[in-house]
Amino acid sequence: xxxxSRRAGAVVGLDVHPDTFAGAVLxxxxxxxxxVAHSSTRVPLDQLEVWATRHTHESDTLVxxxxxxxxxxxxxxxxxxxxxxxxxxRQAGQVGKADCANDxxxxxxxxxxxxxGLATQxxxxxxxxxxxxxxxxxxxxxxREATRLKQQIRAMLNxxxxxxxxxxxxxxxxxxxxLLKLKAWTPAQxxxxxxxxxxxxxxxxxxxxxxxxxAQEIVGDETLMRLARLCGVGAVVCFGLxxxxxxxxxxxxxxKLAAYLGLNPSVCESGEYEGGGALxxxxxxxxxxxxxxxxxxxxxxDNPLQKWGLAVAARRGRKQGRGGRRA
Numbered sequence: 001x002x003x004x005s006r007r008a009g010a011v012v013g014l015d016v017h018p019d020t021f022a023g024a025v026l027x028x029x030x031x032x033x034x035x036v037a038h039s040s041t042r043v044p045l046d047q048l049e050v051w052a053t054r055h056t057h058e059s060d061t062l063v064x065x066x067x068x069x070x071x072x073x074x075x076x077x078x079x080x081x082x083x084x085x086x087x088x089x090r091q092a093g094q095v096g097k098a099d100c101a102n103d104x105x106x107x108x109x110x111x112x113x114x115x116x117g118l119a120t121q122x123x124x125x126x127x128x129x130x131x132x133x134x135x136x137x138x139x140x141x142x143x144r145e146a147t148r149l150k151q152q153i154r155a156m157l158n159x160x161x162x163x164x165x166x167x168x169x170x171x172x173x174x175x176x177x178x179l180l181k182l183k184a185w186t187p188a189q190x191x192x193x194x195x196x197x198x199x200x201x202x203x204x205x206x207x208x209x210x211x212x213x214x215a216q217e218i219v220g221d222e223t224l225m226r227l228a229r230l231c232g233v234g235a236v237v238c239f240g241l242x243x244x245x246x247x248x249x250x251x252x253x254x255x256k257l258a259a260y261l262g263l264n265p266s267v268c269e270s271g272e273y274e275g276g277g278a279l280x281x282x283x284x285x286x287x288x289x290x291x292x293x294x295x296x297x298x299x300x301x302d303n304p305l306q307k308w309g310l311a312v313a314a315r316r317g318r319k320q321g322r323g324g325r326r327a
Contacts, residue, residue, distance in 0.1 A: 010037065012056050013111030014064040015103045016073050019045055022103035024111055025055060031112035041104050048073065049080045056082060063114040065089050066122050074124055086122040087113060125246045132217070132243035139210040139236070140286060146171065146203040153179070153196050156189075170197070171204040214239040231303040232294030244287045262288045 011034070015022040022041040028034025043051055056062060058081050064070055066089040074084035087110065113119045125133065150170050157164065162182050169175060176197035180190060215235045218224040228238040244261070251257040258264045262283020298309045 010057070010060045011111045011114055012060050012062045013107040013109065013114070014062060014073070015106040015110060016045070016064050016067060016069065017103075018069065020103075021045055021048060021073075022107040023051060023055065024104060024107035025060070026108065026111040026115070028115070031115040034112065034115055036108060039104050039107065041102075041107075045073075048076055052077055052082050053080050058082065061085060061114070063087060063110050065110055070122075071124060071130060084124075085114065086124060087119040088122055123246070123250065129243060129246040132239065135210060135213060136240050136243040139207065139214070142203050142206045142210065146200060146207060149196050149200040149203065153193070153200070156192065156196075157182070171200050173201055176201075211235060231301055231305060232297035234294075237290045237294050240287050240290055244284045259283065261291065263291065 009027075011026045013024045013026065020042050023039065023043065024036055025038040026034040027037045038055055040051065040055070052062065060082065062077055062082050062084045064073060064084070064086055066086050070086050074086055077084040153170060154164070157179075160183060164170075168178075176194060179193050179197060185193065218228050218235055218238055224238055224242060227233055227241070228235065233241075245257070248257065251260065255264065260283060262285065295309065298305055299313060
């Protein structure tokens with residue numbers, strides 16, 4: 001029996017950082033009795049495939065915690081014939097020791113958490129879905145950047161008791177010159193205004209390019225076109241939804257899809273108490289926010305779903321606060 005065959009069926013915990021990783025090979029069927037057969041720390045990340053080939057077997061399960069580079073690391077492991085699972089970071093992070101923490105112990109902890117079955121596995125999207133997520137994340141970032149710059153400009157104007165006229169478009173290329181004419185600014189103030197406005201115009205241009213890309217993606221896919229034709233579902237909502245969900249067939253039931261997006265009502269039962277009904281902070285928050293905006297538009301525009309939406313709103317309320325009460 002060779003070295004690798006003795007480790008067949010082991011669980012391998014990986015604590016991955018941007019440049020290095022730690023690995024721990026555990027043999028055993030439960031977290032209490034599993035023994036550490038091998039461990040490595042501070043291994044350069046570019047040696048991951050070599051390390052996995054040398055210290056693990058094809059029948060082993062390699063487990064890592066969700067992080068910024070976890071999908072890329074899992075893809076590298078699959079390239080050398082290894083099974084890689086990603087654990088949800090919030091649940092995995094709740095289990096640990098406060099008095100003693102290092103990379104080796106974290107790798108062992110991740111393996112034991114997987115053996116316990118207490119942490120949820122993260123779905124690993126395909127390459128196209130990952131690309132769409134990158135585009136949608138860039139769009140969200142540029143929207144936040146534009147909003148931040150607008151607020152900074154308005155705050156600076158407010159400090160000088162200046163109000164913009166109705167309909168003033170801060171992101172317009174000519175708005176910078178108009179801002180400078182509002183009063184006699186000092187050279188430093190002029191520099192600040194010009195810098196903020198230039199950043200805002202650039203952010204607006206990036207946002208326009210990203211929206212155009214998303215629209216092209218939707219036009220080229222008949223399934224996405226059918227989704228985009230629904231009232232309230234524009235290019236951004238449609239693209240964001242498909243980037244988050246990926247292939248909808250991976251959900252066994254529509255209720256599971258609703259739970260993934262955080263649109264299912266909460267349940268709270270303890271002893272004689274029964275409560276719930278409100279939406280909690282679970283699921284895909286940014287996508288849920290977009291779908292809520294779409295639902296509000298559905299109630300305002302004459303369309304085939306408006307009658308159904310108004311009936312639901314009349315029965316349950318247009319807004320739901322915590323505990324299911326109307327806001």
